[in-house]
Each structure stands twice: as structure tokens, then as C-alpha cells.
Amino acid sequence: MTALPPVSTEVAAAALDLLPARLRKRLDGAVAKAAGWPVQVVADGLVVRVAEDTAVTLVLSPAGIVADADDAVCSCLLAPACLHRAAVLSSAPLAEPHAEAEHEEVEHEEADGNESTGPGPGPEAASTTDRTGSPTPEHTRPPTPEQEPQPYPGADGTPGVPAAAHALREAGTEVLSTGVTGAGAHHRAQLLHAAHSARLAGLHEESATAVRIARHLGAARENDPAFRLAELTDELTGLLDAVRRPGRATAARRDYRPGGPLRLHGLFTEPVVTASGYSGATTHALAPDGTLRTLSDIAPGGPGRAVQAAGSSVPGGCALPLRELGAGGGVILTSPTVSADGRIGGGKQVRSVRASGAEWHEAPLDALWQQPPSAQLAAVLGAPAASPAGGGLLFLDGTLTTDGALAVTRGPVLRLLAPDERPELPYAENLRLLTSYPGLPLRLIGRIRQDRPGGISVLAASWTATDGSEFRADLGLRRLNRAQLPSVVPPSGSMTGTPLVLPVELDLLRRAVDRTVAGGRPVAAADDELPGRLRAAGLTTGADCAHALTEAAAARHHDVLGRLLPTDKDAFATAWLATALYARAAVAALLVAAWTA
Secondary structure, eight states, X not given: OOOOOOBOHHHHHHHHHHSOHHHHTTHHHHHHHHTTSOEEEETTEEEEEEETTEEEEEEOXXXXXXXXXXXXXXOSTTXXXXXXXXXXXXXXXXXXXXXXXXXXXXXXXXXXXXXXXXXOSEEEEOSOSSTTOOOOEEEEOOOOOOOOOOOOGXXXXXXXXXXXXXXXXXXXXXXXXXXXXXOOHHHHHHHHHHHHHHHHHTOHHHHHHHHHHHHHHHHHHTTOTTOOHHHHHHHHHHHHHHXXXXXXXXXXXXXXXXXOOEEEEEEEEEEEEOTTSEEEEEEEEEOTTSOEEEEEEEEEOOHHHHHHXXXXXXXXXXXXXHHHHHTTOEEEEESOEEETTXXXXXXXXXXXXXXXXXXXXXXXXGGGGSSOHHHHHHHHHTSOSSOOTTXXXXXXXXXXXXXXXXXXXXXXXXXEEOSOOOTTSOHHHHHHHHTTSTTOEEEEEEEEOTTSTTEEEEEEEEEEOTTSOEEEEETTTOOOOGGGSOSOOOOOTTOOOOOOOOOHHHXXXXXXXXHHHHHOHHHHHTOOSHHHHHHHTXXXXXXXXXXXXHHHHHOOOBOXXXXXXXXXXXXXXXXXXXXHHHHHHHHHHHHHHHHHO
16 A cells, blocks of 8 residues: 555645535545555655546655645546545644745745755654654755744734634644543644644744644554544644743744854764654754754655664765664765754755764763753653753663663662654664663663653663673664673673652543543543542642543533533633642643652
8 A cells, every 4th residue: 555645734624615515424434445555656646546437636746745726636426515525634644844844945946036045955853753762754955045033923912822722722622621532633624724724823832732632533543553632632732832921932933043163073873753644754953053963865765774774874975874873984065054953964065974973982972971861851851842852861770670760870770761653763673682681781872751751761771791892773774783792791690770759649630631632521520530540649720620621621600590501611620720730730840859759
């Protein structure tokens, strides 16, 4: 089966709007059938064969997406207001904001008679695009004129911003009230409409969040094993929190500006696979000023492309693969293009030459591991959502325990988690092998996961090989074998420890927040025992939040004639948001305290 190309949010939402009411009720069933329709690649796009006499043709823009409504055509008599076209567009992944912006920029330049600069070497992956640590791509673009971040439009009363923010809140509230189990095509369309309106109004971060929520709903509907309820919870929290707070600055998209010569020491390379149909690899490197930089090759594709992309070259002609740079290589870039948050682009003026690298135990890389773990964690948890490159990374030393955890030097005992459990990526397989060597000292790079606070997602690791040299591996790209591990490790008798755990009552509160997202308002209304347990554990603010959530979910009011009034969805969403924000803050505070202790 050929995968469907990404579709712009505007096209996907408009396709649902065209359907008459009788067909909208059948859309979810049609989307399920669309998964079995054969897809054929043609010269300028793809053809989806619905039946012998019916086909949906998709034409791709220069950015590789279905960007206009006229680019999706069905051959049936009801088109364009037909179920076939809507089902195909609803089944396709949603395009990333950078791809939509690229299409608009190309069209604008062509209309002005200017030559398009075209895309750079590929989209760029942020190290953490959401608060759960899951990467999302951004496009690597050639140099553009300087563009300072525009002030939050709501601050000066820009027309359309209040309406866009209200639409985002309504869409998020509807999803929360219904829950994942009840969300269908209507909720997805409402999110996409709100996202498009928000983008036009300048609320770009909020627009991107709404699109990610729509993707999560699609993944849940398709029973995608990569779907994580905790990630959807985090996105909904971020969206509802953002639209209630004006005055923040947002930017349309990441701008890459010309910079001076740059010397980089490679740290590691990680595969990137997104729910929107993009994949590739990102190499993290250290600059002389102690900040982290990233170089990426990300484009439409599946998990298999992630391993392949690690072999693509660093921009500038030095023919140094990203994998080699991350495995201890070095590079000097002249005239690079660099974004404000540390991503390196691939402008036409970039030149590069190979340089000497460094091992993790050598300067300048060793300094990353000298920061106390608790200080690193506090910086990560306190960072904004749009953090600089590598802002979510932790650099830890420790020893493997007999039960497969890591006793962190100057820190707690942590479970080692696979960042991605897809079989195409060897994270889980490699961790099983490593944890079978209790007593082995490890140096690793990972990310914290607040949905599993007693563990850390391990991206890369280093240990001393049998010959005494440092062996370092990107765990998502390289399958390990026992020959690469030492034949003798220190005695494991004393290598024990209990992994970090938080109060069970707080975990129950976090689960209640997630459970509400899964099942909606009725689930929250049924949970009336949690406030008492939280209060007994001393978590009085959490108890108040849980009580308010239960009350708001169960509240039903009557008018003066005794008729039942509609439920107050806004009050319910406000109570849920307060509970979610409290749970997040409580987990962060207790984690930092536990790591410090």
C-alpha cells in the first residue's frame, strides 16, 4: 500500500463542510473502508481507486502536499460533496505548518514573477515540540530577510484574534466534553477550522497545537499503536491554557538567518517519526559557546526512512553523514543559516569541512555531564514549550542495577524507557540487551517523561568496551550485539535500588485527568472518591481541584419551569484545566525534590 500524502488543514476541513448531513453521519465508517482502497502513484500525484468506475485523484504541490481544494477530485457524480473524497482526505495525514507556509510562499513568489528559492535540504526536527518530548518537524529553509517575532495580535486588538481564540477554545472544549471515544469527524473538522482561523489571525503556536490534537484523534480512531493518551492530554492542556492568556509572542514559522563560522562537536543522532507522515534523522551537536545545535533531514516517509536519512550529508558539501557527525565527528560550517532556537538550515551559501570530534568523556562534551542531575531536570521542566535545540535533554551518569534500572550518580534510580517502540527502530531491543548487564557503568543522553516520572527515555549511551575504549551508540539507529559489550562487568550484588515513585494519590489524579480526556464528561462525573484520598495524603489543593472537576462534570441546572438546561461546558473545561495544570506542576515539583534528595 502506498501512503497518502499530507493534506493541508484547510482542505481537510473544507471537505467535511461540503458533505450534507446525511453523509456526515456515515463518514467515520467510510474512513475505515478507505484504509483498504488501493493507491496508485501517477505523474503529478496519486490516484485512490474506490471502485472500478470511481477514483479520487490527488495532485501534489511543490511542497509535496495536497494544498488546494481543486487538487483533490473524485470522479463520482456527487463530487466534490461526496463521501469518497471526504473519506480519502480525512484518512490522509495533516500537513505540517511549514509545508503549508512553503506552498503559500512559492505561490506568492510565482505571482510576483520571482524565482522561488525552493526548500532547503529537508524539514528540521525540534528536540521537543510538545511537553511530552515527542519531536515534530520544522522546515529547514534558505536564508530569508530578518523577521522579528510579531507581538501577540490580541495585545493590540487585531481583528479576528478574539474570534480565533474563542474558536480554538470551543473546539478543545468539545473534544474534552466528548472524550476520545466519542470524538468523530465533526470534532476533527471543528479543530481544523479553528486551527486555520488561528493561523490567519497570527496565533501560530495555538494553531499548530490544534492540528496536533486532530492528529491524535485520528491516531486513536485508527488504533495506531503510537497513540499515547498522555500526549493528547498534554496538548489539550497546552491549547486551553494558551487561549486563556493573551499577551504572549508568537511567530509564523522558524526563520533561518545567516550566521558566522560555526565549529560543531557531534553528540548523537536520533530517528524522528511523526504522526503527520514525516520521518528522518536529527543530529545534535555542541557549539563553542556551550549551546546545542541540530541538523536534520526530515521529509514525508515512514520509519524506514529514519534510518536511511541518518546517512544524508551535512549541508555544505563536506560529505560528512549525519550519523558520523553524531558518532563523534566534527564539522566547521561557514555562512550557515541558524534559527533563533539553534536549528541549522541549508542555505545556498553554506560551506562545510570535516573537523576533529570528541568523545563524551573529553572536552568540550564532558562538561554537559558535570551539571548536577537535579539542576538539569529543573531547567528542563521549567523551560517553555518552544525550547531551544536540545533544551529537553538530560546528560546522566550511572550504574545498571540488578532489576534493569539505572542508579544515577548524584541522583535517583530510574527505569530505562524506549522513546519509540516501533519494531523498525531498535530502541527497545537495545535496552533489553543493555539492562542484562547489571553493574555496567553507563553514560547516557535521555529525556524525562512526566507521564512516567520514575523513568527516562534513553536516546544514546556510552560505556567502556573490553579493550578499554569508549563505545558509544545511538540506540534508535544501531542494533547492538553482545560483542560490543564488555565480557566482564563489576560484581552486581550491591547494584540494587528502588526506582523513583511519586505518591500514589498524585498518580491517581494524573490518571483521572487522562481518563477524562479518554471518556469525556461522564467519566469525570463518576469519580467522587479521589478528593478524599488526596486530602488524606495532604494534597489539599489537588483535592480542591478534583472536587471542582467532579462537581462541574455532574452539575445539571434547571430553568424556572423545571426544564433541564444544557450543560456548562466552559465551566467543566475550566475545572479540568485547573486540575491538569495542578497535576503537572505537582509532578514537576516533586520530581525536582526527589532528584535533589
